[in-house]
Amino acid sequence: MDSSVSPFSYRDIIQEGDLALVWISRDNIKPIIVDANHMFNTRYGSFSHKSMIGKPYGSQIAIRTKGQNRFSFIHVMQPSPELWTLSLPHRTQIVYTPDSSYIMQRLNCNPCSTVIEAGTGSGSFSHAFARTVGHLYSYEFHSVRYEQALKEFKDHGLPNVTLTHRDVCSDGFTIKRNDPTSYLFQDDAAQATINANAVFLDLPAPWDAVPLLDQVIARDQKVGVCCFSPCIEQVDKTIEALEKCGWTEIQMVEIQGKQWESRRQMVRTLDDALERLRDVRRRKEEGIERRKQMYDAVLKDDEADGEKSERPQPPKTKFNPFGKGTRVREGDVNYQWKQVTKVEPEIKSHTSFLTFAFKIMDKSRIC
Amino acid sequence: MDSSVSPFSYRDIIQEGDLALVWISRDNIKPIIVDANHMFNTRYGSFSHKSMIGKPYGSQIAIRTKGQNRFSFIHVMQPSPELWTLSLPHRTQIVYTPDSSYIMQRLNCNPCSTVIEAGTGSGSFSHAFARTVGHLYSYEFHSVRYEQALKEFKDHGLPNVTLTHRDVCSDGFTIKRNDPTSYLFQDDAAQATINANAVFLDLPAPWDAVPLLDQVIARDQKVGVCCFSPCIEQVDKTIEALEKCGWTEIQMVEIQGKQWESRRQMVRTLDDALERLRDVRRRKEEGIERRKQMYDAVLKDDEADGEKSERPQPPKTKFNPFGKGTRVREGDVNYQWKQVTKVEPEIKSHTSFLTFAFKIMDKSRIC
Amino acid sequence: MDYLHHITADQHVILKLPSGNWKIVELKPHTSVSLGKFGAFQVDDIIGYPLGTQFEIYYENQSQPNDDDPKNKNRTPVGKVRIMDEDVGGSTEGSELSNVNSSANNMNLINIGNEIQAMTSEQIEELKRQSISGEEIVAKMIESHSAFHKKTLQSQEKYLNRKKRKFAKYFTVEYLSASFLLQWLLEKGDTQKVLDMSEETVAMLLNVANIRSEGQYLCMDETGGLLVYFMLERMFGGDNNSSHTGKIVVLHENEHANLDLLKYSNYSEKFINDHVKTVSLLDFFEPPNESEIDSYFKPIPKEEARQLKAGKKNAYQRRLKWYYNQHEIVQLSTKSQYDALIIASTLQLSTLVPLLAEKVHGSRPVVCYSQFKEILLELTHTLYTDLRFLAPSISETRVRPYQSVRGKLHPLMTMRGGGGYLMWAHRVIPAPEPPAHETEDEGNGPEEKKQKTQ
Amino acid sequence: MDYLHHITADQHVILKLPSGNWKIVELKPHTSVSLGKFGAFQVDDIIGYPLGTQFEIYYENQSQPNDDDPKNKNRTPVGKVRIMDEDVGGSTEGSELSNVNSSANNMNLINIGNEIQAMTSEQIEELKRQSISGEEIVAKMIESHSAFHKKTLQSQEKYLNRKKRKFAKYFTVEYLSASFLLQWLLEKGDTQKVLDMSEETVAMLLNVANIRSEGQYLCMDETGGLLVYFMLERMFGGDNNSSHTGKIVVLHENEHANLDLLKYSNYSEKFINDHVKTVSLLDFFEPPNESEIDSYFKPIPKEEARQLKAGKKNAYQRRLKWYYNQHEIVQLSTKSQYDALIIASTLQLSTLVPLLAEKVHGSRPVVCYSQFKEILLELTHTLYTDLRFLAPSISETRVRPYQSVRGKLHPLMTMRGGGGYLMWAHRVIPAPEPPAHETEDEGNGPEEKKQKTQ
Secondary structure: OOOOOOOOOOOOOOOOOOOOEEEEEEEEEEEOOOOOOEEEEEOOEEEEEHHHOEOOOEEEEEEEEOOOOOOEEEEEOOOHHHHHHOOOOOOOOOHHHHHHHHHOOOOOOOOOOOOEEOOOOOOOOHHHHHHHEEEEEEEEOOOOHHHHHHHHHOOOOOOEEEEEEEEEEHHHOOOEOOOOOOOOOOOOOOOOOOOOOEEEEOOOHHHHHHHHHHHOEOOEEEEEEEEEEHHHHHHHHHHHHHHHOOOOOEEEEEEEEEEEEEEEEOOOOOOHHHHHHHHHHHHHHHHHHHHHHHHHHHHHHOOOOOOOOOOOOOOOOOOOOOOOOOOOOOOOOOOEEEEEEEEEEEOEEOOOOEEEEEEEEEOOOOO | OOOOOOOOOOOOOOOOOOOEEEEEEOOOEEEEOOOOOOEEOOEEEEEEEEOOOOEEEEEEEEEEOOOOOOEEEEEEHHHHHHHHHOOOOOOOOOOOOHHHHHHHHHOOOOOOOEEEOOOOOOHHHHHHHHHHHEEEEEOOOOOHHHHHHHHHHHHHHOOOOOEEOHHHHHHOOOOOOOEEEEEOOOOOOOOOOEEOOEEEOOOOOOHHHHHHHHHHHHOEOOOOOOOEEOOOOHHHHHHHHHOOOOOOOEEEEEEEEEEEEEEEOEEOOOOHHHHHHHHHHHHHHHHHHHHHHHHHHHHHHOOOOOOOOOOOOOOOOOOOOOOOOOOOOOOOOOEEEEEEEEEOOOEEOOOOOOEEEEEEEOOOOOO | OOOHHHHHOOOEEEEEEEOOOEEEEEEOOOOEOOOHHHEEEHHHHOOOOOOOOOOEOOOOOOOOOOOOOOHHHHOEEEEEEEEEOOOOOOOOOOOOOOOOOHHHHHOOHHHHHOHHOOOOHHHHHHHHHHOOOOOHHHHHHOOOOOOOHHHHHHHHHHHHHHHEEEEEEEEEEEEEOOHHHHHHHOOOOOOOOOOOOOOHHHHHHHHHHOOOOOOOEEEEEOOOOOHHHHHHHHOOOOOOOOOOOOOOEEEEEEOOOOOOHHOOOOOHHHHHHEEEEEEEEHHOOOOOHHHHHHHOOOOOOOHEEEEEEOHHHHHHHHHHHHHHHHHHHHHHHHHHEEEEEEEOOOOHHHHHHHHHHHHHEEEEEEEEOOOOOOHHHHHHHHHHHOOOOEEEEEEEEEEEEEOOOOOOOEEEEEEEEOOOOOEEEEEEEOOOOOOOOOOOOOOOOOOOOOOOOO | HHHHOOOOOOOEEEHHHHHHOOEEEEEOOOEEEEEEEHHHEEHHHHHOOOOEEEEEEEEOOOOOOOOOHHHHHOOOOOOEEEEEEOOOOOOOOOOOOOOOOEEEEEEHHHOOOHOOOOHHHHHHHHHHHOOOHHHHHHHHHHHOOOOOOHHHHHHHHHHHHHHHHHOOOEEEEEEEOHHHHHHHHHHHOOOOOOOOEEEHHHHHHHOOOOOOOOOOEEEEEEEOHHHHHHHHHHOOOOOOOOOOOOEEEEOOOOOOOOOOHHOOOOOHHHHHHHHHHEEEEHHHHHOHHHHHHHHHHHOOHHHHHHOHHHHHHHHHHHHHHHHHHHHHHHHHHHHOOOEEEEEEOEEEEHHHHHHHHHHHHOOOOOEEEEOOOHHHHHHHHHHOOOEEEEEEEEEEEEEEEEEOOOOEEEOOOEOOOOOOOEEEEEEEEEEOOOOOOOOOOOOOOOOOOOOOOO
């Protein structure tokens, strides 16, 4: 891969050394570094990287499995921040796309934005910020995660991201020489010039960090902040801190994202149901007729106690317009189907509360 | 109306003196007392009560308006607690059906239940309780509302409701002789025996009432309570009080109810759109051909400066498969339609938080 | 009616286990009930306590029975029970947990796992063998867990809950309400069996259908009897001796109605026979002819019947039952009007509802449940053009439960997605067109029955 | 780029009024802007302040101009402005309001209305005439409002907000972001014009469509240009001098694309011409033939063209523009591959998307917006059977705003119902069937393209 090009910028052809995402299923997306000598193994079969190289991104790679001669395939995708997010293991605490996209929009993120993010965490939101904004200053307090993210951002070619190892709640956001940071200092500058106009705080105690923001946000612009907290009590303390520090237009919102599957439900008409019951009735009527005869016999003839013979089971119905008993594949062309939507069996009913606020530090006039 | 029968129990024929609900539209349902000498006036016309009497409930009453000879109608409905709730003016603070139905189910309301409700408010929830439970003890602190509800419950024939004028937060739930109440005291009983096994508190400060419940709830049964509070801080104080008073299985929930309208959207195929553009293009091509000739002329002949004449506007297109310009009625059989659902333009995004808890006062064994 | 409030012999109850799972048991006297890793108890020990009581199973030191008998090696030993003073089945108690009020413990956020647990599993097993409750084991483990106080609040909670579930031996005996039955089915993964129905949606159904103790309801129930149980509970509250006269007529599309779940109810057979009638759709739409029934069979005078011999008598009784049943079908399908139509079926509703609604009184509700909104959309479009239905509309009701712990309030992070939808309309009686010259004049009432234009 | 952060002459900005309403104005120097009952101000007085600044309009005693001129009777007098120190446009400040912490004031809950307001309207008018701010008027009214402290919290709040809206004379000058433009349209009642689109749904669209500053996007926009404005803002941030090369190709079904809303943007005409291209669906699917174009017109050498007379020159320039435009259409419709397909159109998506997606690079997103889920349902069923689309799915995103006042936190009681849905899929490139004897063998990949069975 051309090391100057980010694997996240648009590329068309799968090349040796590329970071690619292998789509096995929606819940199973795996990153690979394309290497002609490697195989990508799934329980459905093995796919050689060689078969990917030179093909366009998005290509389906298909094989016949040796044993059963079955058709099996994967898709090789170019990473985007959203696909990257989907590829992260679910146990990781990540900001999901419905939240991150709303936060970015509400803070009006664009190439003219300078954004602060604390903490970096899994780095998934950092990728979405990096795609869009002018510069991202990301802070991570945990040293192992800091090192991991540092490497990842480098591998992923995100030159507009500055990562700093820092507990912002106690030590603030200012980046000085000799701090553990990826910031490239100019000449003899003692500290970084940040001037952020958008801030995202994903911290357990954002109220500790809020008072420290004034040092690093742009002075003469309207600056937005979003605090991301799971508990309502955190929101309360956050609002308190924001008010105290002169932030205005404070508003907390929740995002609720749902995914819908498209399914089909069999159209089962009343007429078919009745016809099926008629079939049952016809079979039964034989039985009833026989029973009636038996009953008459019973009343007339003391000898015949028909306990055993008088209640013959009618044969099971053969007519079934709904194919019950056999498993009908959804969409089977022998049946009529109605298109329906179905929500995921388990939804993310809560991610966090998002508290937004805005501030202009210096309202003086320029002319 | 037979005064021993509640207007809320099942009745079939509209009779003189009945309480009925006139359905004008979903948002406009009006209660009337049927009186052969009265008219029911709407802006669509006047409907005589006489025309209703003797007809079954649910009947459409239709008229031709005098002026325009237009067909106009209403429906005369028998009241149910849910229709009654819909008929209340929207400005009233009422517990809506999605909330009330869940509360009733969660507290397992049925004919064996004895329920406490505080406060009565508009009385809409009281009607739903009264339909289902063995007995309802309802408390209202505001004297005007108390008197109104007292009359209403009597008019509506709800014999299983006891209404008491009381600020339960300061004075508790015990009903004594000489209290302002509809309770019918037996013989020489000094106070009412309540033994409620379900409690609903719709109060600004339920935490003041919770400690006073022990006096009136059933001792040897599992008793459920639901507190209904709009603000989260109220929930916090309520949980505190419930915990302190020995209530367990505390859980707060929210109910989100949505109503969907069925609508149709026109199916506008790509082919039709293209055909429409072809029509435009055909008309334009004439223009282009003429313009080309003019252009050639311009290049050849210095005299013709066709500024005014060279850009003729092509006639507006006549072909329009989507009937634009004319207002197409939704569902017009000349067009193809797709069935769609549309949520109300404004939804009730929050009613209140519902905090449930349960308690068994006396766990001793009976044999 | 003690069985409504107190644990009674031969009753079906539902047990809530420390894992949050549910178990339905029939309380057969003199038997024991095993809860697997949560222990076992003697049914007789819990009879007579109020329903809703939480019990702890404990073992005295010497009370590990049959330890030597290899047959019983995998059998859960039966312990004794005592009432628990405090609920531990609910959400985590806040008291033991320090509050998040600074970022001081940020640094220790990760890598908290099993590796920092100081007690060996042998030590834990030892504790378990002693007469020590789950609560106490957890407390001891916390003591020996050096990193516990460095954990974040959330991980502390998770840890405590995990440990509690693993060692606690308690259970709560609950009345088997319709809601608990549903919860049990959902937890078993029987979501499809109950058409993905949620408690809140069926609760809404019961209210908008205006279910009353004295109503006569026409019903289709494809949830195996769950819907009927909800209705019965709402109408009669589990009271076998109820004086209320309500009745549910259940239509079914198979040979027999599937109301299997009623087997868990504590209603007597007689009670169910009195209040629940089942009729096949075919019998309902094409009921037997009365004279035909009579041609097959005519009851003989009681005196005569009594004198029949045993074998004949049985046969006669069956025929008699059939005879009454056939006449009842005639009654229910041709002579009754109903107080509501309530449908939870996967049959095409747009063909079914207009036919069944013919049997519903004016002003009474028609309520249909479907797992899918699209099904109800099709239905409402059909009903819109039918003047017998007033204002059909689709509703969606969802409950959002919170983690209800003070200082840590938030909606649960995940919850079940589905829950279904309801179509609610009222059966009405169209008026004949009022006389006028211009009969082609379009209807223009205050409530436009026809589809409104956008 | 001062115009991105500071109020600039000739800029379009959006004003937030005390009523919560919005107003878009073009800041023409030396003119005044009237906000009706909220006063009027001089444009020149606000130029140079940071965007987002809140101003108060005030009147000095003698500054009621033209009072005698009958012509100006209904004209709002132009006041002076000063910067407000504290935001009052947000939610009500908690400080003035007593907390609900007992039921003591229950009794006074009702009948709080206008009748207990002690100031006469004349007194209020008098105050208004003096140089007193709305805030101060409200404070004085509260003072004289005997029953104020007996009101419940909620009614206190409502009262304050109502009064504030009535008398306050302030406004906030905001950058006209795409989100504000949408909010303005929704408040005007133009919900249908923007296909009921919500900020959160379009935000989701921008992210899942992977919008980047250097992308080439194929787009249909039936929202009058709102969607295109959202994309432009995301790609270029309002910067007319952006060096980014991104381009949006807008397909339209009418004679001309409707991007009317871009007139409110502050992008230069040149900028828009460079970055937004419009092509009719017909031209896109049946592009002009290159040799035909050339047969109509061929550019003459520049030298020659320069020597044309004025009249001829104009005609020539128009033809030249037409010529380049036709060639551009050929380029965009036959020679370009796109980085995303983004559709917000009421044309039938199931016929449109498969054709347009042919022009999208592999691995790039296809995102469709619809007001109705059912439309996207039909679309996904079509795409499921088309191997060029990976995992089409429907998403719904909703924001739930809270009353964000400490001590009175709760979700807003009502909110807008709609917001629309998105279909998200990726364009992929199907592999040829791998060689095998049994070609009729069914595909059985890890990701089943075909509809799964339940």
